[in-house]
Amino acid sequence: MRLFEGLVLANERAGEGLLMMRVRAPEAAREARAGQFLHVRCARPDGYDPLLRRPISIYRAADDELWLYFDVVGRGTAFLASLREGDRLDCLGPLGQPFRIPPNARNLLMVGGGIGLAPLAALADEALARELNVTILAGFRSGARALPGGFVPPAAEYVVATEDGAIGHAGYVTDLVPSYLGWADAVFACGPTRMLESLRRATAGTTKPVQVSLEERMGCAMGVCLSCVLHTDRGLKRVCRDGPVFDLAELQELQWRAA
Amino acid sequence: MRLFEGLVLANERAGEGLLMMRVRAPEAAREARAGQFLHVRCARPDGYDPLLRRPISIYRAADDELWLYFDVVGRGTAFLASLREGDRLDCLGPLGQPFRIPPNARNLLMVGGGIGLAPLAALADEALARELNVTILAGFRSGARALPGGFVPPAAEYVVATEDGAIGHAGYVTDLVPSYLGWADAVFACGPTRMLESLRRATAGTTKPVQVSLEERMGCAMGVCLSCVLHTDRGLKRVCRDGPVFDLAELQELQWRAA
Amino acid sequence: MAGGVSLATNPTTAVELAPRHPSGLRLKNPVMTASGTFGYGTEYAKLVDVEQLGAIVTKAISPKPREGNPGPRTVETPSGMLNAIGWQNVGLEACIRDYAPIWRRWRVPVVVNLAGFSVEDYRTVAEALSATPGVAAVELNISCPNVASEGTPFALRADLAAEVTAAVREVCEVPLIVKLSPNVTDVVEIAAAVHAAGADALSLINTLVGLVIDTRSRRPFLGNVTGGLSGPAIRPVAVRMVYEVAKALPGVPLIGAGGVMCADDALQFIMAGARAVQVGTASFVNPRAAIEVAEGIEAFLAREGVADVNELVGVAL
Amino acid sequence: MAGGVSLATNPTTAVELAPRHPSGLRLKNPVMTASGTFGYGTEYAKLVDVEQLGAIVTKAISPKPREGNPGPRTVETPSGMLNAIGWQNVGLEACIRDYAPIWRRWRVPVVVNLAGFSVEDYRTVAEALSATPGVAAVELNISCPNVASEGTPFALRADLAAEVTAAVREVCEVPLIVKLSPNVTDVVEIAAAVHAAGADALSLINTLVGLVIDTRSRRPFLGNVTGGLSGPAIRPVAVRMVYEVAKALPGVPLIGAGGVMCADDALQFIMAGARAVQVGTASFVNPRAAIEVAEGIEAFLAREGVADVNELVGVAL
């Protein structure tokens, strides 16, 4: 984990409202593990609005580069979208606990919703390099929002579900989970809270390890501000430092909200 | 006067720490008069820091374009420096009272300090188009800070003074004024307050019209916030709306500061 | 409209700020300008159709013209600015002579903001203006220092605030708005006192007192040493104060101010309990800000299927 | 050095925050971290050489561990943020067991921030910590609600603030800093009361109470409804309060906090009368902010030919 300025090598449109950014960052790229994220500054160095950094998953780490895949949803990500080749990106990371592939697992099932697929792509890279079998179930709101094919490594099986039925299974991606659960030795997921809730129902009763990557609003991403806590069987845990990847089984909630 | 988005056509280094920006803005360019300024937003539209617009003189208005010449002194002007061809510049203007060339004046003496030369270049354009004679006395802190030759129209006589003596007269530009004052029918000046104070001494007793363009911190630039007032013989006046160009003779002070 | 998106095509945006007053103070939409940021309404007329606004609030008027403070009078701060103008204004006489006739022709209510340094000052101006056609209401800026209490602003003590409100109420025929200061421990106490003393509506907040030091000269930057902090930086404080007062004094018409830059900001104030908002510093950044806020509120109502903006007032309480 | 630029090559940056206390509280430079923004000092150790800091102030410690508030706990605002963490902390026992031994080895003073909901709470923690090696001083966060006065925070009333300060002073062997709230009409009154009650130094300001409404859900955004506003947005208010207290209580050691992002901000506080500053929210934006502020102050002293940072304390008064 380090504080560094990455050099933007490319930042291009890669789907409806999405961009893929390639950043040169040799040390960080070497350190990075699938499931970790960067906390990036989304303003000019001399401007204080927006003030806080934004967490963005490491989509891929290759050679000297870190790749980010992001959805433009607000002014932080709009700033990221405005960066061009040659600009600098102020980054903190890699941060957080990565996905952990269990030692004897051979068949990995990955379930992603929307941009939540980003860290799963990194995990698929890692798994395929270790010659494991990977199936990725990918859910999107609509055909227009579906991520382009090249988004995940071609050696992974890629199954799509769209809520509007435009591509693949018509419905929720978690509808597909039961048919793959028997095959899988471990399940990994990242996506909206609602998707993870469905996944919890779809995997209820299984003894197979299920790891999920969570999202919560972050201040520091260093574990000090306690913005990002939730209840687990091991007590209150911080998404930024104890997560973002957790064993689903130990989570008492996916976000701590007042009843 | 209007609120408009200009299209940045070019924004290039033009001297030590200086940039020249060409902005496409047909209506505003037609309206613009020498001595007027734009109040430009220096932040992304969704960011509130820096918050306030910055006043920048119209350096030249030609065809459908407004040209700005600016010195990067802080974060507002640093933002302007970061704009590239194709970006939009959020502008309010042209604002303020322009220089007024007296009806019978034939010989115009212009005295500028540093970037204060920008509005004088526009005035020289106007005067030369009316076939008047123009002499520009230009003062700079050092040779390195001196503006490149092409900065003012070539048909104007251009006399340089530098404080470090690297180019032209070694000393203050106002040292040169007495030798040109007899020739001149009217004097126009823009530059740091200290320069304008020297000019007041150098022109003391003259009955020739002396017009100066002043600088004061601005909020609205529309005449409502009263950030920018100073005492004149006609009462308190606002630099943004009653100025920035004033008759030197009516000014009781160049800036209102506590004693 | 089960399951579907409901659209209110012509939502009602009108609000009433002085229901207890015989003439009332009805705005066609809940967006006003904030005092000191829109001059006397005439300066922005070239850029903005002022009649599209809910109301215009003028620069503070005092009995006599005032020069105000030496410069610098403003300084930018992170997402905000400090101002220390010092109540420079044309004075009561010029206001009545030069501006009121123009306001009278406008189809938009003009609220005159009053500055004073004694109870008498406020009474003088309020009495004269409430008899002036073209003045729809007055807003007391009680953040001015009170000469009679060693310069303590009226707004900082419930007793002083109530005293000046009651005194003005006696002579004021038009609706009376009192503008509260945020520089207090308990804004609810002041709000309650002022309302009990006869205010038709309360506007809040005025600026927070702030200071910038110029580290080059090692002196306070502003000519007046301190200044008032405004702009988006203070919005969360302003929304909180509106929320507190709305909770404590249900039914009292509140006007929210402080950092309104866009419709979403205005809606925060409305949901926190304000019937209207004032747009101040935003006008310096975008002269059309107040109009765009009004348009944005209407668009929100249409999009969310809310028939009347009054339905949103205080929904977050 | 007539006419030339004077350069102090090795300016003195050390400051003393508890001159009246037998052990004193000497910092090698005037830059501290702010409570709640630097954890227990250990979390940032990978990125920052904590021994280069003037002091570290920890997250608030209460007698027992606390869970704090449900989320969302923070929300970004213009040039600032609101937080409503709710005093989540490991509690006194774990603090003494797990952290104090680490602090003891560091060559940087560690100040423990104390949270409490009764006078007894503060006394318990202060007494235990002042007997714990590794704890250089304590800072009372009196902005916590006081159960005995219907939840009114101690910090909002001079009598309550003085009472808790005096009670802690009796049992506290180490230097005692009391942290003031900005949510008051008269910060000088509270500062004077707390100082008279035995505080060695005063830190100011804690956060301003703010509120953000989520206009989509039409509800307050934070789980706790309101939160504390911090960051550059509040700096002008913080500098003003330091200036006011420094003017009224000359000689009392003050620690400025609120929106310090860079050395220039810190110098504003120092020139306004603070002997030291705390860097809070800035650490989230730039984990090296506190170190860079310390370096920047030293560079300023060298550039401006100031031999000792103490010469700048209060120069703008």
Ligand SMILES: Cc1cc2nc3c(=O)[nH]c(=O)nc-3n(C[C@H](O)[C@H](O)[C@H](O)COP(=O)(O)OP(=O)(O)OC[C@H]3O[C@@H](n4cnc5c(N)ncnc54)[C@H](O)[C@@H]3O)c2cc1C
């Ligand atoms: C561990 C982690 C990894 C993530 N990885 C990716 C990724 O690879 N690609 C991607 O597009 N997005 C990712 N996100 C979501 C991303 O952080 C948000 O979309 C982003 O912060 C929105 O910022 P904004 O200013 O554009 O939006 P705004 O809505 O304007 O943001 C306002 C504030 O809310 C916070 N916020 C808003 N949405 C989220 C969210 N979903 N999660 C956390 N904070 C949020 C912002 O950080 C900011 O502080 C990730 C989030 C987390 C927690």
Ligand SMILES: Cc1cc2nc3c(=O)[nH]c(=O)nc-3n(C[C@H](O)[C@H](O)[C@H](O)COP(=O)(O)OP(=O)(O)OC[C@H]3O[C@@H](n4cnc5c(N)ncnc54)[C@H](O)[C@@H]3O)c2cc1C
């Ligand atoms: C009528 C007028 C015309 C001008 N024309 C030009 C021009 O053609 N080219 C050019 O380079 N500069 C010009 N200036 C000066 C220019 O406005 C400032 O350099 C600029 O505002 C600095 O902004 P900043 O954020 O880079 O600097 P900062 O110092 O960070 O600015 C901080 C604040 O101070 C204000 N400020 C700082 N310096 C000045 C100044 N000299 N005058 C007014 N406000 C200031 C800024 O607007 C801002 O609000 C003009 C000023 C005025 C009043």
Ligand SMILES: Cc1cc2nc3c(=O)[nH]c(=O)nc-3n(C[C@H](O)[C@H](O)[C@H](O)COP(=O)(O)O)c2cc1C
């Ligand atoms: C330059 C300036 C001048 C102001 N003058 C007055 C005034 O004369 N009377 C008054 O009641 N408020 C005055 N205010 C306060 C505003 O009306 C408003 O309450 C405050 O700025 C907060 O709103 P904002 O953040 O939208 O600006 C002034 C504010 C500014 C920025």
Ligand SMILES: Cc1cc2nc3c(=O)[nH]c(=O)nc-3n(C[C@H](O)[C@H](O)[C@H](O)COP(=O)(O)O)c2cc1C
């Ligand atoms: C996330 C967060 C948690 C905080 N927790 C505490 C705390 O436990 N005790 C305390 O006295 N102050 C706490 N504060 C207040 C800070 O110490 C500081 O006074 C305030 O944030 C202003 O400084 P800043 O603008 O530099 O952040 C907290 C601030 C933040 C942002």
Ligand code: FES
């Ligand atoms: S974001 Fe600060 S503790 Fe997780």
Ligand code: FES
């Ligand atoms: S800048 Fe507002 S009146 Fe001149």
